[in-house]
Amino acid sequence: MAKVGILGCESVTHEMDCVMIGCLGNARSRAGKFADYPKDEPVDLVGIIGCGGCPTAVGSDRIWQKVKALVDYGIDALHFTSCLVQLCPFREAFLETIKRDYPDLKVVEGTHPFHDTDAFKAGTKELLSQRMVTPQSMNDLVFKKIKLPPEKSEK
């Protein structure tokens, strides 16, 4: 039985509210990047951990701690989420650290099939910057400009 863990991008989960439906669905149905495990053996998804979040420019080495939390449970393979693979500028640095510190751990780059890169980057850029539908903030409340939903009608 393969024991696997997933390492994900915290910006995607925390700021874009991704519930990892694609990662988990593909793990369950042995599709995407989980298709190569032997069909006659169960895949045990031991756990999921986030990267620790940006900014990572001078601290990508801390990924060892995140991975250790899964290695401690005896995983054989670590999947980077497809979002991490497609978006993270620190992917190579993460790979280097993991290879150095856990030479026996297999790293699989991806979970579900990859998105079209340009469309995915454009979409995630908008999700983060929220230009099209401006979110409300505390200033809207302070300046008495806050928009409230219509009262729900009582039945």
Ligand code: SF4
């Ligand atoms: S370091 Fe990479 S994986 Fe982590 S939040 Fe930043 S972009 Fe996402």
